[in-house]
Amino acid sequence: MVEHGPRLTLIRQLADGQFHSGQALGELLGMSRAAIAKHIQVLQQWGLDIYRVQGKGYCLSQPLDLLDESQLKQLAPSLPAILVKPVIDSTNQYLLDRVGELSSGAVCLAEYQVAGRGRRGRQWISPFGSNLYCSMYWRLDAGMAAAMGLSLVVGVALAEWCEAFGGDGVKVKWPNDLYYQDQKLAGILVEMTGQAGEAAHLVIGMGINLAMPAQAAEGVTQPWTNLQQACGVLPARNELVADLLNRLQQTLLQYEAQGLAGFVERWNRLDNFLNRPVKLLIGPNEVRGIARGINHQGALMLETETGIHPYLGGEISLRSDA
Template sequence: MSPFPLLRLLSHEDFRPGPQLAEVLGVSRASVSLALKGAAEMGVEVQAVKSRGYKLAHPLDWVDETVVARHLAENARFFDLHCFDEIDSTNLALMAKAHTGAPSGLCYAAERQTAGRGRRGRAWHGAPGDTLMFSLLWRFNLGVADLSGLSLAVGLAVIRALQKHGVNGAMLKWPNDIVAPGGKLGGILIELSGDALGPSAVVIGIGLNVGLRDNARKALDQAAEALHTLGYRADRNTLLAAILTELASLLPAFERHGFAPLRDEWEACHAMQNQTVRLLMPSGDVLQGIARGVSNHGALRFETPGGEQQFHSGEVSLRSVV
């Protein structure tokens, strides 16, 4: 039994007895116990008190299609949002839909991904209620080669949305990370399909740490930060609607004009602009130089003693020199 039906019955205010939960769910007490164990493994803390039952240690902030649509207002017409308790990967699911002709604007959000992926195949982890994870299908009348810089443009949409909700400490790290002084806030994964001359279908995956509990932080293999520590106080429905609203205007503009008009704004948000950095190449080689910004097509401008070179998204990783 999935833990989610049980979690949706629990609140952080009142205890509910185990027999009552089993009756409402139509399962055995043993199934309730297994669901509680599954919730703990996902990082959700449930308090248990003998003779009283169970309640959530902290409230869960559920993503809700109706609430997001209300926040989107007139922009809701651009999107078809579906929320899942659990899915293998929102990106994978939307890529499959893209291949069957699904329209632009289809959006999947999930509380938990069992096979969520970040850039270069890294796993993406998120505890229910703490992480905003969603993917958006968008179709362009452009060839795949003309979409260079799209992941950087999407990063700007995220930053714009955060700034409008009082988060001023979030910045971008080339090519597709959202960061803060304390560590990584989230990331963007772009997957493309289509013809060389167009049209093309793009699945835009975005993951953000809204909250980050100690047990989740310890499970990560890199420094991480959460929006709550940067002053974000609204719920995830508000955040999802804010990002989609920015994308509703940015993506059509990108189709018309490309990344070049966004270049200066992106560089102003780049956490490593004009800093000495290391580039970790897929071959394992390490280059040291200065991150001088990006080209009109989103390539990293990297200054070395031998002159400036340009690197495209997917070829390198960027790390500060310590």
């Protein structure tokens, strides 16, 4: 396991957005300025925009508002566990590996993911400290069949959370994304373990672009945006995250009580593609039609030349037919 202690100490020092000399940083960490320079190069690879000015030292392009585990626990006291892992392979994988040890509602957050993943095994770009990488474990006693449509429910919770902070134009995209002005804002990945007839163990992963710098998104192949652009001025990051965690917990409790039926109207109100021409990709096949929302099973209702049909699988193309 790689020891990231010195690099995290450097980040905490640089987080104020002020200049720090290589000599002062070296004295703090007990290493040479050359060693500091090598650590800075790694931090730049993590997506941090650090620059150096001769005679002044190193500085972040803007201050960092770092996650604080103790503050999050104070702001979200009803959650059984909140773990902040500054550097991690994947928050989802961390919880999946510990399902038997967790209480329902346990949360893992990270500043940087080495191997963040999205739907269908895609990579999730995860630069340090600029976005939100969060996973919640949830035990669903009703079993695996009851988990159908859970990503839609989480999408509704996230979109309504954005609305609460001024993001009135934030919409949901079937089955698991958030959009703003037809640009991707967030993704949801629900992974599940369990046996038939037993409780379902769910790990709900969320990747939300808060203030991702353009240079950190060079590997992103689709239009994207940040929550700052959708909402304007945001509260402090820990307050923002705690509000999301509290809202998500309450939404999942509602889902247990009401099922997906209690969320269909909420979803259709927020549907980014409602009544718009779309392409539904199902493996190598493509279905064109008009999106008409979802039904009570969470299926996409697509109007084609032969009528309105439900589809439970596939993915809406980012390119509409319009």
